[in-house]
Amino acid sequence: MGLIDTVTEVLSASTTRAPDEGGDDGSSGAYWCDDCGVRVRDVAVDEEGLDRTGDGTPRCPDCGGEMRFERAAGSSCAC
Structure with a gap:
C-alpha cells in the first residue's frame, strides 16, 4: 500500500463514527x-x-x- 493510500485510509477512518456513538435520533x-x-x-x-x-x-x-432552547452547533451532537 502506498503512502497516499495509507493517508487516505486514515483520514476516512477518522471521520467514520461507530454505530454506538450516537446517531440521528432527530435531536435538534x-x-x-x-x-x-x-x-x-x-x-x-x-x-x-x-x-x-x-x-x-x-x-x-x-x-x-x-x-431556553439552544440548537446544536454540529451535526453529531445536541450539546
Whole structure:
C-alpha cells in the first residue's frame, strides 16, 4: 500500500463514527436552565416527564423556571 493510500485510509477512518456513538435520533438541540445549569436534550423532554409552560416550553425539573432552547452547533451532537 502506498503512502497516499495509507493517508487516505486514515483520514476516512477518522471521520467514520461507530454505530454506538450516537446517531440521528432527530435531536435538534437541548433545553437549558440558565439558573440551575440543567440540560435536557429536546428528544428526551417527554421521557423525562418535564412540566411545560402554556406555549409548550419545558420547565426546569429543579427550579421550575422556563428553559431556553439552544440548537446544536454540529451535526453529531445536541450539546
